[in-house]
Amino acid sequence: MTRAAAPDDAFFWAAAAEDRLVIQRCADCGTLRHPPAPMCGHCGSLAWDAAAASGRGRIYSWMYSLHPNRPDDDPRVVILVQLAEGVRVVSNLVDAPPGGEYDDLEVVVEFRDDRGTRTPFFRVVP
């Protein structure tokens, strides 16, 4: 994981460093938002906290990520996860079962180190 210094999402990665998945929540109207942003687009509030996510969700969409024209590492399965709380996050499916067809599969968060950053990935719920 390589990231630009971004004060708006520091809380997300601080929680990830402790293997906690959190979702930004407006402290005034309770609307969840992801990716993080400084202002609530629903009510305009600048007050927010970080709600603990269940870590559960399902795969809303997915694809294999390979270099377009040279040999690559093992393909990464890129997933768009619909979290149980309702927001979507982009991540990767770890230990993906062979054969594709990952649509709508239930997944659960699993934290792993990625280039020095503790990062939320997901695995299929057995």
Add this chain to the structure above:
Amino acid sequence: MTGAIIAGIGATEFSKDSGRSTMQLAAEASRAAILDAGLTPHAIDGLVTFTVDGNDELELMRNLGIDEITWWSRTPGGGVGACATVQQAVAAVTSGAANAVLVYRAFNERSHFRFGQPHARATGPAPLDWYFNFGIDTPAKMYALWFRRYMHTYGATNEDFGRYTVSARRYAATNPRAWFYERPITLDDHQASRWIVEPVLRLYDCCQESDGGVALVVTREERAADLEQPVAIVAAADAHHRLASITANYYHEDLATYPEAAACARQLFESSGLTPSEIDVAQIYENFSPLVFLVLEAFGFCGPGEAVPFVADGNLDIDGALPTNTHGGLLGEAYIHGINSIQEGVRQVRGTAVNQVAGVEHCLVSSLNSGLVLGPT
């Protein structure tokens, strides 16, 4: 009617290695468009291009001999803003901010900076970190994650998308300007091409990477009588929603739809009083083939999930209900960021296209979130 017209069009050849600077491509295409309009560079007093265009406005003015301009603008979002450039020019000439606006786009997108290759994101908007770090590092991957949901919802297959590509390449095969001139493909060829983003996009689902330049001149409708081949800008629209992301649509409630294109369609039809059945021919931006299917549904040319049979039944053919991408599209002609599709729309209205549709009264040009309806003056 918007009160504005496209007075002239110009372009370089479309290639994979132009052998000259992007400024030269911009200058060549722009001068051709100005002369095609029957104007001189002194008549141009406004400029519009894309935010991502690498050609400096003042340097282009120095090349063309444009003495003084009163207005300029750029549209964000790459191809998202291809038709928005014309919408901006319409706003300028109808408000009086300018009298004649040059719209241009030129790049060496194959021989120099290839859009299709992964590029380390050294700079750029911070939101991209949420995508690049998980392997979404090319436009094909950005869009595939959106398109996959469409496939899953409606049971569309990559072979279904291939039927669009076969259509586009058939049109390109008879267009001497097209890179794939005289090189049609079959559905088997499409299915034999390698995966770029499995299980969504094969090589032949992806637009080309091209070198070239295209330009247009926009002015007020009242000047049409003094011009040789004016084309009316019947309607111009652009739509952006806050649930979009910088890469593609991941956050709308239903990713099997394209809400921004539907909003653009609503604006175009409401402002013109037209209905989908009154569109005679369409040029639809397709960086990737599945986009055509989403746009056909967003514009109401067919119902949700019906684009697959709509395309398979030949509706996009020259004698179909909606001849589409008659130049071969961005897959078959060239990828000049969508501006070449506006140029094809102008030709269809003028009656000078190589794959000409008879009696064109209304040509739709759609470029992702923005769009135009063109017609005779």
